[in-house]
Amino acid sequence: MELNEKQIKILDVAEKMFAENGYDGTSIRAIAKEADINIAMISYYFGSKEKLLEHLLKSKTANFTIELENALATSTDYLEKVDNVISLLVRRIHKSRRIYKIIHFEYSNENRHIDFKSYLDSKRKNYELIEKFIKDGQAAGVFSKKVNIPLIFPTVLGTYFNFYYNKKSYEETYQINPKISLDDFVHTTLTEHIKQTIKALLTYEV
Amino acid sequence: MELNEKQIKILDVAEKMFAENGYDGTSIRAIAKEADINIAMISYYFGSKEKLLEHLLKSKTANFTIELENALATSTDYLEKVDNVISLLVRRIHKSRRIYKIIHFEYSNENRHIDFKSYLDSKRKNYELIEKFIKDGQAAGVFSKKVNIPLIFPTVLGTYFNFYYNKKSYEETYQINPKISLDDFVHTTLTEHIKQTIKALLTYEV
DNA sequence: ATAAAAATTAAACAATCGTTTAATTTAAAC
DNA sequence: GTTTAAATTAAACGATTGTTTAATTTTTAT
Numbered sequence: 001m002e003l004n005e006k007q008i009k010i011l012d013v014a015e016k017m018f019a020e021n022g023y024d025g026t027s028i029r030a031i032a033k034e035a036d037i038n039i040a041m042i043s044y045y046f047g048s049k050e051k052l053l054e055h056l057l058k059s060k061t062a063n064f065t066i067e068l069e070n071a072l073a074t075s076t077d078y079l080e081k082v083d084n085v086i087s088l089l090v091r092r093i094h095k096s097r098r099i100y101k102i103i104h105f106e107y108s109n110e111n112r113h114i115d116f117k118s119y120l121d122s123k124r125k126n127y128e129l130i131e132k133f134i135k136d137g138q139a140a141g142v143f144s145k146k147v148n149i150p151l152i153f154p155t156v157l158g159t160y161f162n163f164y165y166n167k168k169s170y171e172e173t174y175q176i177n178p179k180i181s182l183d184d185f186v187h188t189t190l191t192e193h194i195k196q197t198i199k200a201l202l203t204y205e206v
Numbered sequence: 207m208e209l210n211e212k213q214i215k216i217l218d219v220a221e222k223m224f225a226e227n228g229y230d231g232t233s234i235r236a237i238a239k240e241a242d243i244n245i246a247m248i249s250y251y252f253g254s255k256e257k258l259l260e261h262l263l264k265s266k267t268a269n270f271t272i273e274l275e276n277a278l279a280t281s282t283d284y285l286e287k288v289d290n291v292i293s294l295l296v297r298r299i300h301k302s303r304r305i306y307k308i309i310h311f312e313y314s315n316e317n318r319h320i321d322f323k324s325y326l327d328s329k330r331k332n333y334e335l336i337e338k339f340i341k342d343g344q345a346a347g348v349f350s351k352k353v354n355i356p357l358i359f360p361t362v363l364g365t366y367f368n369f370y371y372n373k374k375s376y377e378e379t380y381q382i383n384p385k386i387s388l389d390d391f392v393h394t395t396l397t398e399h400i401k402q403t404i405k406a407l408l409t410y411e412v
Numbered sequence: 413a414t415a416a417a418a419a420t421t422a423a424a425c426a427a428t429c430g431t432t433t434a435a436t437t438t439a440a441a442c
Numbered sequence: 443g444t445t446t447a448a449a450t451t452a453a454a455c456g457a458t459t460g461t462t463t464a465a466t467t468t469t470t471a472t
Contacts, residue, residue, distance in 0.1 A: 023228075024230035025229075029458085039421095040422090041419085044420085104371040148395065151365065155364070158360075158365045158369070162367060166310075189354065194361075196354075204405070244451055245431090247451095254431080
């Protein structure tokens with residue numbers, strides 16, 4: 001589906017507002033006002049509020065398998081590859097943090113009949129690449145064989161999102177100036193912590 | 207504040223519904239119907255919907271500092287203490303997962319003027335205990351000194367919640383029967399993975 | 413320049429929202 | 443047993459919700 005300027009504007013505004021105030025907490029009137037368009041245009045373009053959310057998910061959970069394959073190919077050293085993959089993952093989820101927040105909240109909502117296929121497909125493909133990488137590393141004797149591979153993703157993404165969801169309280173602890181240096185903190189300190197955690201886990205022998 | 211039977215019922219129903227469908231996605235009419243009471247009783251008892259949420263947060267984020275102190279005192283071995291603390295933490299957040307979900311969603315919502323003091327107080331006290339424990343372990347030469355202490359909590363809690371928020375998709379991967387064995391999975395496999403991760407991180411020398 | 417199609421608008425729709433009212437029933441106190 | 447207070451109810455309040463309508467403007471094609 002090709003999107004014109006106004007449709008992109010609507011999707012951008014909707015992403016921001018859904019993430020900040022929730023799907024149910026955001027009225028299409030509020031979206032229309034913020035996007036500076038008439039209320040009826042949203043139904044005209046997307047059909048309904050639910051379909052707007054579906055369009056949003058589809059357009060923003062594009063697969064980044066190729067990026068991941070590149071990150072895995074950059075080096076011959078397994079631990080260096082871990083660093084590269086973590087850097088990529090954190091950068092990617094930080095950029096898409098709003099969409100992920102919406103998904104986290106709505107995916108488990110029984111009242112919603114939204115199609116999460118594109119999200120789940122992307123998730124599965126990424127997992128398969130990582131699983132292969134870790135099994136290779138295990139075969140090469142670099143990684144521990146006792147690690148629970150499917151639970152590595154929750155540790156990587158979860159660390160980021162638990163930080164993000166409690167951002168306000170960490171801003172105190174770390175004296176982060178929210179406007180200027182949140183991005184910096186994520187891409188330096190937080191990324192470094194996650195790299196350290198996963199490398200430790202993958203090389204930990206009980 | 208002392209609560210009678212009906213008030214407790216209302217809070218229990220509200221907790222479940224707020225967590226499942228969100229605060230804005232849950233009407234007080236739906237809560238009243240589910241709790242089998244008249245709509246007006248919620249205003250009568252709690253004043254308003256927002257105050258109902260505040261009551262809920264206050265009554266369910268009770269401090270468990272003492273439990274944590276006990277877990278830290280059970281053994282003399284530092285790594286065994288880590289195991290005990292993780293077991294306690296996971297058990298605790300799993301039991302309170304609905305309240306945490308509500309907090310994660312509403313804490314970052316600018317439109318809401320809810321008092322999160324009791325949650326933040328509890329968080330801070332727990333952190334101080336853990337910080338002291340880790341610094342002791344570092345001084346004793348058991349734990350690595352390069353670990354980022356404030357980010358350990360996001361790793362522990364985040365791993366749990368990222369699993370929980372994507373439960374549906376992990377149920378496929380792990381063939382978990384959601385009704386019977388989710389609790390078991392959390393308290394065995396997931397807890398073990400987190401223990402392994404944190405012990406690895408705390409003993410990892412770069 | 414004219415006709416057809418697409419985009420945009422203000423207004424209205426019924427439904428639902430949180431909250432309040434005023435009346436009635438139940439429980440407690442004396 | 444009577445009085446007072448507390449609990450419970452159905453109904454109504456105005457505001458807001460997502461969506462649709464029908465009319466108008468703008469753009470595109472011929």
